[in-house]
Amino acid sequence: MFNLEALDLARIQFAFTVSFHIIFPAITIGLASFLAVLEGLWLKTRNDTYRDLYHFWSKIFAVNFGMGVVSGLVMAYQFGTNWSGFSDFAGSITGPLLTYEVLTAFFLEAGFLGVMLFGWNRVGRGLHFFATVMVAIGTLISTFWILASNSWMQTPQGFEIVDGRVMPMDWLAIVFNPSFPFRLAHMAIAAFVATAFFVGASAAWHLLRGNDSKPVRKMFSMALWMALIVAPIQAVVGDAHGLNTLEHQPAKIAAIEGHWENADNGPTPLVLFGIPDMQAEKTKYAIEIPYLGSLILTHSLDKQIPALKSFPKEDRPNSTVIFWSFRVMAGLGMLMILVGVLGLALRRNGKVYRHRGFQRLMLLMGPSGLIALLAGWITTEVGRQPWVVYGLMRTHDAASHHSVAQMSTSLALFVVIYCSVFTVGIGYMMKLVSKGPQPHHEHPPEGTPLQTPRRPLSAVTDNLESATRVH
Secondary structure, three states, X not given: OOOOOHHHXXXXXXXXXXXXXXXXXXXHHHHHHHHHHHHHHHHHHOXXXXXXXXXXXXXXHHHHHHHHHHHHHHHHHHHHHOOHHHHHHHHHXXXXXXXXXXXHHHHHHHHHHHHHHHOOOOOOHHHHHHHHHHHHHHHHHHHHHHHHHHXXXXXXXXXXXXXXXXXXXXXXXXXXXXXXXHHHHHHHHHHHHHHHHHHHHHHHHHHHOOOOOHHHHHHHHHHHHHHHHHHHHHHHHHHHHHHHHHHHOHHHHHHHHOXXXXXXXXOOOEEEEEEEEOOOOEEEEEEEEOOHHHHHHHXXXXXXXXXXXXXXXXXOOOHHXXXXXXXXXXXXXXXXXXXHHHHHHOOHHHXXXXXXXXXXXXXXXXXXXXXXXXXXXXXXXXOOOOEEEOOOEEHHHHOOOOOHHHHHHHHHHHHHHHHHHHHHHHHHHXXXXXXXXXXXXXXXXXXXXXXXXXXXXXXOOOOHHHHHOOO
């Protein structure tokens, strides 16, 4: 298949499935906290706008949560089917960490999700709010354990190698490895930013169509406040994460910067744009800014960063890929900060609700948070190569022994099934978004039997078949 080896196909398959999956947990994390805030504000103010927004976004949350669970199950199986060498080598650490995620986060979410989605008229207001908060906390706990496992693969510690396998020696050191706090904060904030722009774009779409209702204005305003506050925080956290990466994974930073050699003892320039060439060992057509690389990466005007040529060829990440994925992430991050500032400037006299140009910009920025998140994960995962566990196990040693034909067939099936199933699911979710917030009645009409739904999608009253039918 395209002259690729089985290892290449295994990596593409995992990258494809994880890229589909990560979108849904990111929105789940952000929406769960958003729902908790909305219900808390409704309980405090009794403003029906917050209640109507809660019920509007809870339906979207239910669909998104269901797709996130389904897409996540596949990745767990791939550790055994495609990456058995990794499971054999590091399973004694990654296995328990993922188990803790199930025992704490998933059980917590599953235990309270039913109350949150179906208990509005069946339990007390305090209990229902508690359930919503528990689901929101569950999503963050899940993030904690998943990032602990992935961060250990980036900066492993707290272990010994016995008979060719990693054995845990200090679980606190394993969980709280050097990159974990930075990566956890970076991912959680990225989820909030992505959700803010998703919510803001939804509101902008309704405003552009003439739906200038109170709930639409409120969610537009809340999304812009979140963007204004959280996007700059993400930039600060990202800077700290970069300093940590420079300390523990200098080759990754050199590849991100397209920086090949230090000619003298002078400061490192910042390469704004260029085309890194792994074969020629240089960045072609480079546009550089003197001193800025040292200033950003080391917070000094004279320190240098390690150059790619100082590492053996077999230990260098693919600079051609992560040079651009990082710039996509950073560029969108700066644009999101700008949008937050513009929104603040337009708030005077309600201009933000009437400025159609800004609303169109916000609509276009809807997927920006998710694109930046994907670009960030590409940067960190491709930048870890050629290691699957940094400095301990190379990726080619982690893969299972499958043929090219087997991997090509399974990859093709994944592409067809994922594009079919999740295209329908995402289309259905967008249909729910397009309907907009509706007034919610506290009690069902008389004569309507109370049902007991058993799955998250049951929280959505719209018919999936009619929603996806082509007219």
